[in-house]
Amino acid sequence: MTGSVRLSRRPLSMASAARALAGPDLGGVVVFAGRVRRDRRGPARVRAIDYEVHPGPALEVMRRLDRDARRRYGAEEVVLWHRVGRVPAGEIAVIVGVAAGHRAPAFAAARYLIDVLKRTVPIWKTERARSGRRPRGRRHPPTGRSSG
Amino acid sequence: MVRAVRVLLFATARTAVGRRELEWTVPPEGIQASELARELATAFPKLAPTLRASRLVRNGHPVDRPTTRIRPGDEFAVHPPYGGG
Numbered sequence: 001m002t003g004s005v006r007l008s009r010r011p012l013s014m015a016s017a018a019r020a021l022a023g024p025d026l027g028g029v030v031v032f033a034g035r036v037r038r039d040r041r042g043p044a045r046v047r048a049i050d051y052e053v054h055p056g057p058a059l060e061v062m063r064r065l066d067r068d069a070r071r072r073y074g075a076e077e078v079v080l081w082h083r084v085g086r087v088p089a090g091e092i093a094v095i096v097g098v099a100a101g102h103r104a105p106a107f108a109a110a111r112y113l114i115d116v117l118k119r120t121v122p123i124w125k126t127e128r129a130r131s132g133r134r135p136r137g138r139r140h141p142p143t144g145r146s147s148g
Numbered sequence: 149m150v151r152a153v154r155v156l157l158f159a160t161a162r163t164a165v166g167r168r169e170l171e172w173t174v175p176p177e178g179i180q181a182s183e184l185a186r187e188l189a190t191a192f193p194k195l196a197p198t199l200r201a202s203r204l205v206r207n208g209h210p211v212d213r214p215t216t217r218i219r220p221g222d223e224f225a226v227h228p229p230y231g232g233g
Contacts, residue, residue, distance in 0.1 A: 034233050051232065052158055054225055056208045082232060094233050114233060122205075123232030124159035 005062040006081040007053055012092045017079045026076055026099035028106035032114055034094040036087050044129040048088045054122040061121045065113055073109035075100050080113060082123060153218055156225040164194040174220055182214035203227040
């Protein structure tokens with residue numbers, strides 16, 4: 001078991017995640033990436049999202065999710081990476097990856113991880129508009145501006 | 149002698165107070181989590197609505213009872229609803 005839980009100020013790589021999930025006995029691999037996307041509503045376009053984190057508790061919860069994915073779904077390898085700090089539109093904010101023996105547990109575990117991560121890991125986001133301020137009419141914390 | 153609790157404020161709690169962190173003096177025997185939250189809401193009225201919707205976290209672990217005692221030297225964090233991903 002080589003669980004991989006990470007908070008990073010540097011760009012995240014899908015290729016690195018796929019490498020971390022490699023294994024000759026792992027027939028099902030799912031890698032999900034959530035990217036910051038531009039807000040197309042209203043005059044102020046979102047240019048970035050600032051991610052704020054309480055690191056100790058966040059990593060503890062992420063490690064627990066890693067264990068849960070293995071125990072409940074049979075995940076053999078897990079990647080759970082999240083950016084912190086300012087993430088420009090178009091860049092990846094979160095990667096969730098699972099490798100398992102077959103596709104069904106890999107899909108189920110990946111879905112579980114991203115859904116529960118968003119609800120339970122102490123990470124917050126603030127949208128930044130072109131001016132560096134929050135877009136008008138949006139209150140913190142915004143929802144649904146990234147990860148699909 | 150340490151008499152203060154280190155209060156960490158995130159997201160809407162931080163913007164309501166205008167600071168990321170506070171040193172909050174408490175009695176040597178400590179104070180209940182609910183009482184500390186009330187003191188903070190009184191001192192920073194804009195924080196009150198956020199506090200009602202937030203999880204309270206002591207030394208990295210969720211406060212599961214309002215009577216949990218927060219002692220000098222503890223870290224006490226205000227976690228508004230999460231929004232990662």
